[in-house]
Amino acid sequence: xxxxxxxxxxxxxxxxxxxxxxxxxxxxxxxxxxxxxxxxxxxxxxxxxxxxxxxxxxxxxxxxxxxxxxxxxxxxxxxxxxxxxxxxxxxxxxxxxxxxxxxxxxxxxxxxxxxxxxxxxxxxxx
Numbered sequence: 001x002x003x004x005x006x007x008x009x010x011x012x013x014x015x016x017x018x019x020x021x022x023x024x025x026x027x028x029x030x031x032x033x034x035x036x037x038x039x040x041x042x043x044x045x046x047x048x049x050x051x052x053x054x055x056x057x058x059x060x061x062x063x064x065x066x067x068x069x070x071x072x073x074x075x076x077x078x079x080x081x082x083x084x085x086x087x088x089x090x091x092x093x094x095x096x097x098x099x100x101x102x103x104x105x106x107x108x109x110x111x112x113x114x115x116x117x118x119x120x121x122x123x124x125x126x
Contacts (some may be wrong), residue, residue: 014062015045018064020046022066024100026043029069035068036072041066042066045062045083046062047061079112092113093112093113094113100112104116
């Protein structure tokens with residue numbers, strides 16, 4: 001069977017170029033570690049065709065649309081309190097439990113909000 005049109009050359013190659021551009025977006029979205037790689041992404045190709053009064057020349061419009069997966073939700077905990085002036089404030093709970101100190105990524109002791117208490121790197125040895 002002979003094809004009426006070659007999709008690689010259709011619209012002077014614009015159809016293939018549009019599909020490739022959308023495919024690149026899909027691949028980047030799947031590669032993003034903040035998205036679910038198992039969920040489907042969709043590339044939709046639309047070719048609109050309408051004729052003129054004589055019905056011998058057809059006008060076409062080619063478009064593409066991509067549906068990507070959103071970034072995964074990230075959950076954290078906030079501690080709520082008041083400052084010295086009575087204003088309500090919130091800070092992120094970094095330690096896992098309110099009032100608990102922890103070792104941060106630098107190996108320093110930090111309060112539950114992440115503020116350093118002791119920095120072993122800044123201490124000098126004698």
